[in-house]
Amino acid sequence: MKPFLAMLTRDMKLATRIGGDSLTVLLFYIMTGAIMPFAIGPDKDQLAQLGPAIIWISALLSLLLALDRLFRMDHEDGSLLAMRQASLPLEMIVVAKICAHWVTTALPLIVATPVLAILLNLEIDQTLRVIFTLLVGTPALICFGAIGAAVTVSIKRGGLIAPILILPLSIPTLIFGVSAVSSGAIANAQDAALLFLAGFTLLSLVFTPFAAALALKMAAE
Amino acid sequence: MRKNGKNPENIALNVMNLACERGGFEIFSGVSFTAQPGEVILLRGPNGAGKSTCLATLYGVLPKSFGTVSFENIDPEREPREYLHIVGHVPGVKTTLTVKENLTFWAQLYGGTENVLPAIEAAGLEAIQDSEASILSAGQTRRLGLARLLVANRPIWILDEPTSALDKQGDQWVGQLIADHCAEGGIVIAATHLDIPHLAPEAVKTVMIGYSAVDHAS
Amino acid sequence: MTESKPQEPTPQDLGFFSRIAHPGYFLEWSRYFIWPLVGITTILMAYGLYLAFFNSPADYQQGETVRIMYVHVPSAWLSQFCYAVMAIAAIGSLVWRHPLADVSAKAAAPLGATFTAIALITGALWGAPTWGTFWEWDGRMTSTLIMLFIYMGIIALWRTFEDQVRAGRIIAVITLVGAINVPIIKFSVDWWNTLHQPASVFRLDGPTMPPSILLPLFVMFFAFSFLFLLLHFISMRTEILRRRARAIERQYAQQLRTQKP
Numbered sequence: 277m278k279p280f281l282a283m284l285t286r287d288m289k290l291a292t293r294i295g296g297d298s299l300t301v302l303l304f305y306i307m308t309g310a311i312m313p314f315a316i317g318p319d320k321d322q323l324a325q326l327g328p329a330i331i332w333i334s335a336l337l338s339l340l341l342a343l344d345r346l347f348r349m350d351h352e353d354g355s356l357l358a359m360r361q362a363s364l365p366l367e368m369i370v371v372a373k374i375c376a377h378w379v380t381t382a383l384p385l386i387v388a389t390p391v392l393a394i395l396l397n398l399e400i401d402q403t404l405r406v407i408f409t410l411l412v413g414t415p416a417l418i419c420f421g422a423i424g425a426a427v428t429v430s431i432k433r434g435g436l437i438a439p440i441l442i443l444p445l446s447i448p449t450l451i452f453g454v455s456a457v458s459s460g461a462i463a464n465a466q467d468a469a470l471l472f473l474a475g476f477t478l479l480s481l482v483f484t485p486f487a488a489a490l491a492l493k494m495a496a497e
Numbered sequence: 498m499r500k501n502g503k504n505p506e507n508i509a510l511n512v513m514n515l516a517c518e519r520g521g522f523e524i525f526s527g528v529s530f531t532a533q534p535g536e537v538i539l540l541r542g543p544n545g546a547g548k549s550t551c552l553a554t555l556y557g558v559l560p561k562s563f564g565t566v567s568f569e570n571i572d573p574e575r576e577p578r579e580y581l582h583i584v585g586h587v588p589g590v591k592t593t594l595t596v597k598e599n600l601t602f603w604a605q606l607y608g609g610t611e612n613v614l615p616a617i618e619a620a621g622l623e624a625i626q627d628s629e630a631s632i633l634s635a636g637q638t639r640r641l642g643l644a645r646l647l648v649a650n651r652p653i654w655i656l657d658e659p660t661s662a663l664d665k666q667g668d669q670w671v672g673q674l675i676a677d678h679c680a681e682g683g684i685v686i687a688a689t690h691l692d693i694p695h696l697a698p699e700a701v702k703t704v705m706i707g708y709s710a711v712d713h714a715s
Numbered sequence: 716m717t718e719s720k721p722q723e724p725t726p727q728d729l730g731f732f733s734r735i736a737h738p739g740y741f742l743e744w745s746r747y748f749i750w751p752l753v754g755i756t757t758i759l760m761a762y763g764l765y766l767a768f769f770n771s772p773a774d775y776q777q778g779e780t781v782r783i784m785y786v787h788v789p790s791a792w793l794s795q796f797c798y799a800v801m802a803i804a805a806i807g808s809l810v811w812r813h814p815l816a817d818v819s820a821k822a823a824a825p826l827g828a829t830f831t832a833i834a835l836i837t838g839a840l841w842g843a844p845t846w847g848t849f850w851e852w853d854g855r856m857t858s859t860l861i862m863l864f865i866y867m868g869i870i871a872l873w874r875t876f877e878d879q880v881r882a883g884r885i886i887a888v889i890t891l892v893g894a895i896n897v898p899i900i901k902f903s904v905d906w907w908n909t910l911h912q913p914a915s916v917f918r919l920d921g922p923t924m925p926p927s928i929l930l931p932l933f934v935m936f937f938a939f940s941f942l943f944l945l946l947h948f949i950s951m952r953t954e955i956l957r958r959r960a961r962a963i964e965r966q967y968a969q970q971l972r973t974q975k976p
Binding site: 293497 | 559578579584586589598602605607608642
């Protein structure tokens with residue numbers, strides 16, 4: 277447990293210090309959400325209707341922004357190689373890094389969601405529901421992002437290719453996440469979507485550590 | 498009688514006829530040696546002959562295409578990686594963490610010592626232990642990276658050009674580090690041009706890598 | 716240090732499967748399959764197209780446009796079959812580290828993307844007269860579009876790696892992750908589709924099909940499958956030769972470097 281916590285706290289420290297991504301991701305999230313009305317128009321009813329979708333898209337894009345650095349820095353400065361001699365298997369190191377990444381990028385963004393909700397004219401109960409779906413769904417986004425980051429870690433300019441790989445894979449999360457807030461007519465659809473979202477997140481949490489660790493090992497060859 | 502503090506289990510390493518190829522192209526082949534406790538293996542050869550590749554094959558990051566690497570006396574319950582320290586070309590130092598935080602992290606991750614102060618002192622960085630590593634010079638960064646070797650006890654050290662970015666004094670320091678490790682029963686395998694002081698000549702083995710080694714000698 | 720050099724096993728020393736999968740040996744035996752495959756594909760394609768254009772009825776609702784189906788359905792099938800080939804090759808790359816598996820996966824990606832694109836284009840052409848629009852967010856069309864994105868991502872990834880040997884295994888990982896995801900994506904898109912579009916639309920391949928439609932469909936299905944097999948063989952051979960040329964270049968460069976005084 278101690279090596280795991282060491283990994284977790286170290287990545288959290290790195291993300292919150294100078295050169296870290298936490299604040300950048302948060303600002304990007306708020307700004308992306310806030311520029312949507314300039315394209316859609318300030319009609320309050322329309323904004324309220326599109327609100328959950330806007331928030332989810334903004335969250336997806338801002339999380340993609342930071343993912344490239346999840347493994348790249350450690351790969352390039354030799355830390356990742358040294359981590360492979362740890363008393364912890366690489367899979368667990370990946371889990372620790374994913375957890376730290378979620379806490380330092382996704383969590384601040386979820387906490388800041390009420391700000392966007394006010395700008396987009398969302399009702400209180402809808403806001404709470406969006407926050408809840410983000411809590412359930414963002415781990416899956418981070419997981420797929422981690423796989424994309426691991427796959428592209430050895431490519432010098434891999435920053436652009438990773439989102440191309442990740443975006444199609446995050447479609448189920450987007451569908452279930454937004455449907456769990458605003459799926460309109462069909463009864464029980466929201467609850468079903470929430471359950472699917474939770475299931476998808478659990479599934480991705482199960483296979484991501486293995487897939488990402490495997491990709492990292494292959495990248496070091 | 499040799500002290501065995503660094504290698505209580507008497508771990509030894511046996512390498513037989515090791516080879517590595519990539520994409521059907523052989524990078525090196527026919528590397529064989531045994532490393533007994535207290536021995537230094539120096540890999541030497543021209544640039545691009547595959548020294549780094551050979552080390553990576555030894556610690557299992559690259560797949561070998563031929564031959565065997567066997568560890569003697571290791572606990573079958575534990576992975577071979579838990580007996581190794583590896584320092585590569587790049588030091589693995591995070592510039593936004595302090596000197597102490599850097600080493601504490603590695604100590605905890607490797608299940609090593611609680612007190613990292615001796616390692617900081619050995620690297621000569623005790624005066625700036627609470628400063629961010631970004632203020633360190635290239636040489637000091639290298640020392641900090643190498644100080645990782647001291648925060649957790651692993652019998653086998655694998656070092657790839659450990660003296661790059663170091664001055665003459667730094668070379669001596671690394672030499673002493675290696676000598677001390679071996680004096681206590683540890684094994685060091687290094688790709689370096691450094692001479693290791695204070696060690697009996699029979700404890701130092703040299704392995705030549707690269708098929709053109711003969712041409713270069715003549 | 717001993718001097719004995721490891722010998723690469725010659726094809727004769729290996730078992731049957733290792734032997735046919737040895738890249739050099741593959742070049743040998745696949746050569747004899749190219750022309751027969753060209754023949755079979757041409758005959759099937761000619762017969763299938765004849766049936767499709769002249770020897771099958773027009774649909775009473777969709778009219779002549781139903782004939783697009785004879786190209787669309789086999790392409791849609793191949794777009795999924797190609798991915799299955801890539802996923803199996805990915806297992807071969809990761810488990811056995813087999814070079815031929817890398818080659819097979821790399822050769823299949825552009826083919827899969829092409830067949831997926833054909834399925835989408837024919838679907839859109841069929842949609843224009845039937846739905847009155849080129850694009851409908853129909854469940855099948857949407858998941859085919861996402862399939863195309865996944866293929867494009869993988870092709871783009873192949874193109875960014877300098878070291879194709881390393882690329883093979885890394886891309887195998889993302890290919891398998893995609894394989895786990897494709898059914899989930901399909902399910903989520905279908906679910907999303909029923910949620911937002913309860914109105915029933917025409918499907919390009921309805922459940923009930925009379926034999927007069929089934930026969931040409933069947934022939935075209937085989938024609939396309941053989942076309943894929945042929946193209947896959949050819950592009951695998953090309954890729955092996957390209958890698959050999961590369962290896963020879965590297966060897967030559969290495970010789971130059973070590974010969975230097």
